[in-house]
Amino acid sequence: MSPVECIFQEFIDAIQTATSEDEFERVATRLAQRLGFQRFAYLRLTGETPMLISSYPKSWTSRYFQLGYQQLDPVVRRARAERALFSWGGEASTLAGNREQRRFFDEATTFGIRSGITVPIRGGFGRMAAFTLATGDRDLHPERLVADGEDLIRLVGLHFHCYVAARLDVLSASTRVASELTQRERQCLAWIARGKTIADIAVLVQIAPRTVGFHLDNARAKLGAASLPQCVAEALRRGLLS
């Protein structure tokens, strides 16, 4: 068995024992470095709240989200559009794209991110994710990987995604705080989550039916939900309701 397969095997074993974001990060970091990359990043875009597990410098990732770079980032855009694994960076990136995107690449370079390989992942229900191995080298050295290393990287990305989805998402539901809803909005929504209709709630809360509707309209708008069921789901996921 080739060294690369050995590394891959260790990764598969390890990922099955990870139970927290930290641990997933450590496992993937180890894999990336063993394959000759300095960094890795797993980014998932699910509606409003992106999820990132990576070994990128914190100074870079916080800046990234603060400036909404996930909209701009050519790698993310490409991952959205394509299905196959692709590599990026090197000379090509400093020339391609619009001015903003070139500046983005310049900036990333100062944080030690110059080129990499990205696995686009379709998450189902409209979600998408991308698993990236990155390096500060000017160009990728494919000889790092054996002939079918690409296949392995693809598998790594999928495994990472699947295990994060299977393990982490279940836990994170209970660890949220911020209450973005007003008390009335929460109150009405809580009743909706218990199967009451607007007319019921009007009686229970002692306000006009339309007012109940008003609060629910606001709650839906605030949580970016198209329907009450979605609104309830979002509120529960964010810990705004129990």
Next chain:
Amino acid sequence: MSPVECIFQEFIDAIQTATSEDEFERVATRLAQRLGFQRFAYLRLTGETPMLISSYPKSWTSRYFQLGYQQLDPVVRRARAERALFSWGGEASTLAGNREQRRFFDEATTFGIRSGITVPIRGGFGRMAAFTLATGDRDLHPERLVADGEDLIRLVGLHFHCYVAARLDVLSASTRVASELTQRERQCLAWIARGKTIADIAVLVQIAPRTVGFHLDNARAKLGAASLPQCVAEALRRGLLS
């Protein structure tokens, strides 16, 4: 989106709501038939105990393992050796191989398995798996698939493997609560929790609107919910949805 991509997308959605061997089987069976194949099989050889999820006739699969055909089966042998997706069967198979293998193919034919496409999957050292789409037709009709259909089938195989590994193996290890909903019920409910209407879901899941309603009716009844919002809330609270 092309019909094939549509089918693929539905598969990705569905597989994430599968939580048992049965449900994985159903999801893959549906995919296979929509792509014009009669059967599918996912075989994993991990040391002593092979794992099979398939829609092959039970009479065939039990015979297969009883006689240790996994040692003989040319498709499995090839899947072990190769990494790229390959197709098999048709005239070639009745002529190639030794006498035993030709008899094996004959026997398979009597169970309605004549040709197919197989995705070899490497779990690393020692571990291997194969995802197969099979048909009773003498030869494969590639026109069934669009240009990059092969790529999609590869992804299907990988996804199937990863989700079985992530969900099923983890589940059996950590004794999770039995889901009170069927896979279809969960799938429709998951879309509701994402703001889709019944009409939307009918398109997404490729079934009649009334059938979506039917599944949602059942889900509501099972969870004792008076409305969809309550149903979503209950499912989330019980960890049936994420």
Next chain:
DNA sequence: TAATCGCCTGTCAAATTTTACAGGTACCTC
């Protein structure tokens, strides 16, 4: 004082869900 926010209320049409029926296939187990 003006602006903002949470809160309250209204109308009306259009879209969507809910209820209550009735039936079908396929597969597996007993």
Next chain:
DNA sequence: GAGGTACCTGTAAAATTTGACAGGCGATTA
């Protein structure tokens, strides 16, 4: 062959929600 399960489909009326308006009250704060 009977019984069970998952799955699929239909009709049609009743109930409920959503969308798009428009307006008022009281408290806090810049």
